[in-house]
Each structure stands twice: as C-alpha cells, then as structure tokens.
Amino acid sequence: xxxxxxxxxxxxxxxxxxxxxxxxxxxxxxxxxxxxxxxxxxxxxxxxxxxxxxxxxxxxxxxxxxxxxxxxxxxxxxxxxxxxxxxxxxxxxxxxxxxxxxxxxxxxxxxxxxxxxxxxxxxxxxxxxxxxxxxxxxxxxxxxxxxxxxxxxxxxxxxxxxxxxxxxxxxxxxxxxxxxxxxxxxxxxxxxxxxxxxxxxxxxxxxxxxxxxxxxxxxxxxxxxxxxxxxxxxxxxxxxxxxxxxxxxxxxxxxxxxxxxxxxxxxxxxxxxxxxxxxxxxxxxxxxxxxxxxxxxxxxxxxxxxxxxxxxxxxxxxxxxxxxxxxxxxxxxxxx
Numbered sequence: 001x002x003x004x005x006x007x008x009x010x011x012x013x014x015x016x017x018x019x020x021x022x023x024x025x026x027x028x029x030x031x032x033x034x035x036x037x038x039x040x041x042x043x044x045x046x047x048x049x050x051x052x053x054x055x056x057x058x059x060x061x062x063x064x065x066x067x068x069x070x071x072x073x074x075x076x077x078x079x080x081x082x083x084x085x086x087x088x089x090x091x092x093x094x095x096x097x098x099x100x101x102x103x104x105x106x107x108x109x110x111x112x113x114x115x116x117x118x119x120x121x122x123x124x125x126x127x128x129x130x131x132x133x134x135x136x137x138x139x140x141x142x143x144x145x146x147x148x149x150x151x152x153x154x155x156x157x158x159x160x161x162x163x164x165x166x167x168x169x170x171x172x173x174x175x176x177x178x179x180x181x182x183x184x185x186x187x188x189x190x191x192x193x194x195x196x197x198x199x200x201x202x203x204x205x206x207x208x209x210x211x212x213x214x215x216x217x218x219x220x221x222x223x224x225x226x227x228x229x230x231x232x233x234x235x236x237x238x239x240x241x242x243x244x245x246x247x248x249x250x251x252x253x254x255x256x257x258x259x260x261x262x263x264x265x266x267x268x269x270x271x272x273x274x275x276x277x278x279x280x281x282x283x284x285x286x287x288x289x290x291x292x293x294x295x296x297x298x299x300x301x302x303x304x305x306x307x308x309x310x311x312x313x314x315x316x317x318x319x320x321x322x323x324x325x326x327x328x329x330x331x332x333x334x335x336x
Contacts (some may be wrong), residue, residue, distance in 0.1 A: 002062050002122040002145040004166060004206050004228040008033025009335045012168075012208055012217070013327065014233030015039035015066030015125065016176060016242075016314070023051060025241040027058035028327040035229065037064040037125065045111035050121045064123030065116060065149070069131055070106035071183055071290075079287035086285050086298060094310070095302035102292040117142045117275060125149060125168060127179045128269070130159040137163060147212075149179040152188040152195070153202045160203040167203065169195045170232060171211030173314030175234045178262065178270040187270055193225055200226040207316050213334070215319035220336045232334065234316040238324040251276070251308040252315060252322050260319065266301070266312045269294030274319065277309035 004010070013029035017039030029036035038055065040048050043292065048065070055063055060299055084098060091098040112130070116124045117138055124139050125147040139146050147166040148159030156167055158181070170179045171192025178187055190198075192211040200207050209227035213219060219230045237244045238252055251257050257274040264270055265282040268290035273279060286293065305311030315322075323330070 001140075001143050001165070004035075004197045004208070006062070007035060007229060009230040009331055010223060010227075011035070011331050011334050012174070012229050012231040013037055013236055014065070014210065014231050015064070015127075016233055016236075017041035017068070020237065020314075022241060022243045023054045023058060025236060025239065025243070025327055026055050026063050026121060027241075028241050029236075029331055030061035030063045031059045032328045032331050033061075034197055034331045035062060035123065037123075037231075039067055040065045040112060041068040041107055043108075043112070045108050045115050048112050049119060050102070052115070052121060062122035064125055065121050066125045066127060067109065067112055067116075068107055068110050069126050069129035070243070071129055072104055072106070073183055075104065075292065076287055076289050080289055080292055080296070083285055083287055083289075083293065086282065087297070087300065090310075091300055091303075094300060094303035097299035099299070100295060102295045105291060107291070111335050113139070116144060120144060121145060122302075127177065130155075130162045130164065133162050139163070150199065151179050152190060153183050153198050156199040156203050156205075160205055164205070165227075166206040166208065167199055167275045168208040168210055169199045169227070171195050171209070171295045172214030173272075173317040174210050175260070175272050175319070176314040177267070178272070183269060184288050192222065196222060196225045196227050212317050214321040216334050216336060218318075219334050223336060230334070232330070234319050235322050235330050235334075236327055237315065238322045239327045239330060240324070245305055245311060247306050247308040247311060248313050249324070251313050252319050254308070257308070257313070260315055260317055264288055264293070266294065266297050267291070271312070272315060272316060274313035274315050276313055278312075
C-alpha cells in the first residue's frame with residue numbers, strides 16, 4: 001500500500017474537478033516524485049475508469065483520485081426558485097439554459113468507488129465528508145491508501161474513526177470548494193498552519209497540508225508543523241498541463257482581480273475564488289442547496305466560459321504566485 005513516506009518530493013497536486021484536473025497534470029506531478037491527484041467528481045464511472053488507465057499509460061508512479069462524498073438534505077425548492085429568478089436576467093443575456101427543476105444526484109458515488117477498488121488506484125481521497133467504514137475497508141482490502149480531507153479537528157476524528165490511512169488538512173486559504181462535511185455547516189475558517197498540528201495531535205495520522213502555499217518557505221513551515229506533504233492546486237492552474245479555462249488563467253495574473261472570497265453562488269457549497277462580478281452580485285442571494293445549484297448555474301458558466309466575470313475563478317489566497325510554467329517546474333520550485 002502507498003505510504004506518503006515513499007514520496008521523493010513531499011508535494012501533492014490538488015484534485016481539481018470539473019476539467020481543471022487532467023491526465024497530463026496528474027501524471028506530470030507524480031512523474032517528478034510528487035503525488036498527482038485527479039478530481040473524479042462529475043465524471044461517470046466509465047469515464048473515471050478510462051481516465052485512470054490513461055494516467056497509468058503516462059506514468060508508473062503512484063497517483064491519487066478524489067471523489068465527493070454525497071450528502072442528501074431536504075431540497076429547499078423555494079430557495080432554489082428564488083435564486084433561479086435572480087439568475088434569469090443574466091442567463092437571458094448570455095443565451096444560457098436555466099432549468100426549472102434539477103434532480104438530486106449522488107454523482108455515481110458507489111459506482112466510482114467500485115472503479116477505484118477494481119483499478120486498485122494507489123490513493124483514494126474524499127471531500128465533503130468521509131465514506132463509512134465499510135467503504136473505507138473495501139478500498140483498503142484492495143490495497144488502496146484512503147485519505148480524508150478535513151477542515152477541523154472534529155472532521156479529522158470522524159475520518160480517523162472510519163479507518164482512513166491519512167488526512168488532508170485543508171486550511172481556510174485553500175482555493176476551490178471547501179471540504180466541510182455538511183452542506184449547511186459553517187466554515188471553521190482555520191489557517192493551515194494551525195490546523196495541521198491540531199489534526200496530527202488529535203489523530204496521529206499522516207497529514208497533508210493544503211491551503212495558501214506560495215513558496216518553498218511555506219512548504220518548509222508546514223512540514224515543520226507536522227505535515228508529511230504539502231498539497232498545492234492554485235500554483236498549478238497556469239501550468240500548460242492543466243485544463244484551466246483561458247479566461248481563468250488570465251485572471252490569475254490580471255491586476256483587476258485583487259482578492260478571493262468564499263461563496264455559494266456557483267454551486268450552493270462554499271468555495272473560494274477570485275472576486276468577480278458574479279460573486280459580488282450573487283453571493284448574498286445564493287442558498288445552501290447542493291448539488292442542484294451547481295447544476296442550475298452550469299449553463300451560465302458554459303455560455304460565459306470566455307468571460308472572467310461570469311465563470312468560477314477558483315483560487316486560493318496565494319494566487320499571485322501561480323506561474324505559467326510546467327508542472328514539473330512548480331514541484332521543483334517547492335521541493336524543500
């Protein structure tokens with residue numbers, strides 16, 4: 001079974017679902033001694049299986065796949081409809097589809113877990129919750145190292161008790177979706193440097209640090225705080241191997257975008273991105289309804305894919321450090 005102690009370079013590439021993760025990016029990070037991750041959310045089971053095989057076709061090194069843990073809560077139809085009405089003028093301007101109803105989906109979770117078992121991926125990580133002990137046990141019996149993503153000590157203890165092998169401690173400065181276990185929960189808002197030692201002390205598990213990494217000095221500080229590796233995502237967004245939209249790439253270096261914020265405006269779940277017109281306009285109105293809000297805004301994001309003020313510009317607080325260089329160079333520049 002994979003162990004983080006075996007990494008040549010203690011750097012992990014964050015899973016970035018929805019197209020930003022690519023076979024090339026995952027393989028590139030792993031090939032230079034780090035641990036590349038692929039964001040498997042939003043894919044079908046068959047597509048995930050094919051992706052895993054393509055990654056293996058590019059590298060013999062260990063890699064990881066991340067899945068979102070589904071949580072079905074009562075559907076707030078009134079809030080959904082109110083938000084849809086608020087978005088309607090923008091959708092009309094863009095010529096975007098805005099569905100009147102959106103069914104709940106668990107994102108093919110069980111089928112994709114089975115793919116990870118069948119393919120015996122080196123590492124399986126989970127976000128938005130921890131799978132139950134039975135799922136963790138199935139994966140471990142297949143030789144898969146299981147990691148849980150957490151934002152506070154309470155979540156870390158839940159994951160430890162479910163039998164995971166390792167944890168990823170996601171600080172508040174991390175870009176993209178927050179890993180909080182409950183859709184309706186508040187963000188613990190703990191800094192990575194504080195979260196890592198607290199998680200390690202509470203669980204004794206190998207812990208990867210994620211959030212706000214800008215430089216080699218940040219990596220060294222997080223390793224000194226007790227992390228076994230440091231995960232970066234925002235620093236990879238401008239790499240040629242990433243599937244980042246051109247408008248997103250440009251925004252990361254555009255002086256017009258100066259800050260990040262967490263918002264539910266795009267998906268109904270908290271996520272950190274560059275503050276653009278969409279976030280500024282719709283954050284206050286967005287309800288905590290996931291995954292239905294994510295599906296609702298999908299047509300708008302597709303129609304406005306070239307407009308940085310429309311699409312989600314996921315990024316952590318260290319976004320200005322992202323460079324348009326190969327992923328291998330990013331990893332080399334962070335190696336302690």
